[in-house]
Amino acid sequence: MAENLIIAEGGKEQKYELLHKQIAALVNGESDTIANMANVAAMIHATFGFWWTGFYRVVGEELVLGPFQGPLACSRIRYGRGVCGTAWKEQVTQVVPDVELFPGHIACSSLSRSEIVVPVWSDEEIVAVLDIDSEHLATFDQVDKLWLEKIVALLYK
Numbered sequence: 206m207a208e209n210l211i212i213a214e215g216g217k218e219q220k221y222e223l224l225h226k227q228i229a230a231l232v233n234g235e236s237d238t239i240a241n242m243a244n245v246a247a248m249i250h251a252t253f254g255f256w257w258t259g260f261y262r263v264v265g266e267e268l269v270l271g272p273f274q275g276p277l278a279c280s281r282i283r284y285g286r287g288v289c290g291t292a293w294k295e296q297v298t299q300v301v302p303d304v305e306l307f308p309g310h311i312a313c314s315s316l317s318r319s320e321i322v323v324p325v326w327s328d329e330e331i332v333a334v335l336d337i338d339s340e341h342l343a344t345f346d347q348v349d350k351l352w353l354e355k356i357v358a359l360l361y362k
């Protein structure tokens with residue numbers, strides 16, 4: 206895969222479409238999941254300029270911080286806690302337009318205003334979550350949900 210990330214002109218659909226293609230090419234050429242998570246976080250982060258983009262991995266009863274881009278974050282999140290732990294427990298993507306209105310939200314950074322958390326599946330099991338934070342309200346919608354679900358589906362193919 207090319208070493209350089211190309212960011213599409215236009216709206217976020219166009220950006221996601223090209224990003225998805227580049228991530229598909231990247232993961233086809235690399236079998237190590239942590240290496241892929243690291244580059245996927247970097248590619249999403251650079252394309253959209255989010256506040257924080259990264260993975261938490263399921264380790265026993267907890268989510269443990271994985272590859273990410275952005276400021277220092279909480280290392281461990283318990284099952285069912287916060288937006289990440291809720292995505293794991295409920296087994297569906299959480300789109301949170303205002304984190305202050307989400308009961309039990311874990312504020313790793315007081316600057317985070319909205320968030321999306323996407324479960325990462327391997328076979329029938331959730332093995333990680335992709336967490337993205339924005340410093341603006343209502344950054345994420347169904348377009349982000351659709352494309353980010355397609356992107357994380359590339360990780361364990």
Ligand code: SME
Pocket residue numbers: 257278279282286287288289290309310311312313314317320336338
């Ligand atoms: N806000 C998340 C915690 C992780 S940090 O935002 C990076 C949550 O409520 O699960």
